[in-house]
Amino acid sequence: xxxxxxxxxxxxxxxxxxxxxxxxxxxxxxxxxxxxxxxxxxxxxxxxxxxxxxxxxxxxxxxxxxxxxxxxxxxxxxxxxxxxxxxxxxxxxxxxxxxxxxxxxxxxxxxxxxxxxxxxxxxxxxxxxxxxxxxxxxxxxxxxxxxxxxxxxxxxxxxxxxxxxxxxxxxxxxxxxxxxxxxxxxxxxxxxxxxxxxxxxxxxxxxxxxxxxxxxxxxxxxxxxxxxxxxxxxxxxxxxxxxxxxxxxxxxxxxxxxxxxxxxxxxxxxxxxxxxxxxxxxxxxxxxxxxxxxxx
Ligand SMILES: Cc1cc2nc3c(=O)[nH]c(=O)nc-3n(C[C@H](O)[C@H](O)[C@H](O)COP(=O)(O)OP(=O)(O)OC[C@H]3O[C@@H](n4cnc5c(N)ncnc54)[C@H](O)[C@@H]3O)c2cc1C
Numbered sequence: 001x002x003x004x005x006x007x008x009x010x011x012x013x014x015x016x017x018x019x020x021x022x023x024x025x026x027x028x029x030x031x032x033x034x035x036x037x038x039x040x041x042x043x044x045x046x047x048x049x050x051x052x053x054x055x056x057x058x059x060x061x062x063x064x065x066x067x068x069x070x071x072x073x074x075x076x077x078x079x080x081x082x083x084x085x086x087x088x089x090x091x092x093x094x095x096x097x098x099x100x101x102x103x104x105x106x107x108x109x110x111x112x113x114x115x116x117x118x119x120x121x122x123x124x125x126x127x128x129x130x131x132x133x134x135x136x137x138x139x140x141x142x143x144x145x146x147x148x149x150x151x152x153x154x155x156x157x158x159x160x161x162x163x164x165x166x167x168x169x170x171x172x173x174x175x176x177x178x179x180x181x182x183x184x185x186x187x188x189x190x191x192x193x194x195x196x197x198x199x200x201x202x203x204x205x206x207x208x209x210x211x212x213x214x215x216x217x218x219x220x221x222x223x224x225x226x227x228x229x230x231x232x233x234x235x236x237x238x239x240x241x242x243x244x245x246x247x248x249x250x251x252x253x254x255x256x257x258x259x260x261x262x263x264x265x266x267x268x269x270x271x272x273x274x275x276x277x278x279x280x281x282x283x284x285x286x287x288x289x290x291x292x293x294x295x296x
Pocket of ligand 1: 059097
């Protein structure tokens with residue numbers, strides 16, 4: 001298959017790439033192929049061949065919400081890191097799916113646009129964050145999205161409105177459609193004093209640094225907060241802090257974080273998550289919902 005893909009000699013495609021360097025958990029998983037198309041034409045060309053060969057693929061943003069469970073991935077990882085253009089037309093900011101959400105939050109703050117302050121500590125891409133309706137501080141992507149351009153399975157490009165994206169808590173309809181690829185997102189932001197926005201971002205950043213184990217690889221909070229209580233309180237009360245499974249550990253700083261102590265496998269992380277879920281269920285009859293996606 002690689003020969004066919006190389007027919008388009010501008011398409012960057014590598015073989016046997018360790019996804020350790022492309023996910024925030026920094027867990028090793030060797031992807032058979034890793035493609036970084038530079039534009040829609042290259043992406044469509046790649047998808048055509050994958051369809052013909054019936055080859056498995058997975059689009060990856062910044063890899064901050066996925067756990068590759070196995071030591072290898074027998075398919076193609078598609079990174080949209082080259083989809084990073086930005087266009088500003090008054091209050092409407094259109095950004096490529098591969099753009100870093102954190103960077104966008106800072107860029108907008110420095111230009112005096114308010115609305116993405118909540119995102120300054122979320123290390124995802126714009127595309128992945130739209131798919132997951134990422135959020136914090138009672139704000140989420142859905143609050144600021146105007147439209148999103150999506151490549152459909154028939155290779156038509158469709159612009160979806162906010163309503164059509166069917167946002168819910170930490171999801172949009174794209175989460176259930178693996179073959180829909182978000183290409184770019186248009187945000188509707190408000191003009192505000194840049195210094196004020198930066199001040200808010202700085203305060204929140206300091207709080208995150210104090211309360212979250214950001215010095216270790218992780219994928220952020222593991223479980224959604226159930227209705228009555230924060231997830232970390234149940235996990236902490238059951239004595240999970242510091243509990244290890246191979247190289248995966250429940251953080252001592254924040255019980256709702258699992259960290260990679262250096263050599264964790266995706267399997268270690270998954271097993272630890274499942275154990276916490278089971279123990280919490282038995283102790284409190286609460287079904288914790290995991291935020292991360294396991295890619296098997
Ligand atoms: C330290 C830390 C703190 C975090 N804090 C928060 C927080 O406060 N709030 C929060 O909501 N999340 C948080 N997260 C989780 C994570 O950053 C978000 O879920 C983020 O939005 C995921 O984006 P991503 O680009 O990394 O997606 P990925 O993990 O790369 O992918 C997630 C899913 O989206 C799909 N996908 C990615 N890009 C596209 C695309 N262009 N088109 C179609 N499908 C696509 C992937 O196939 C995958 O199924 C945190 C993570 C870390 C590590």
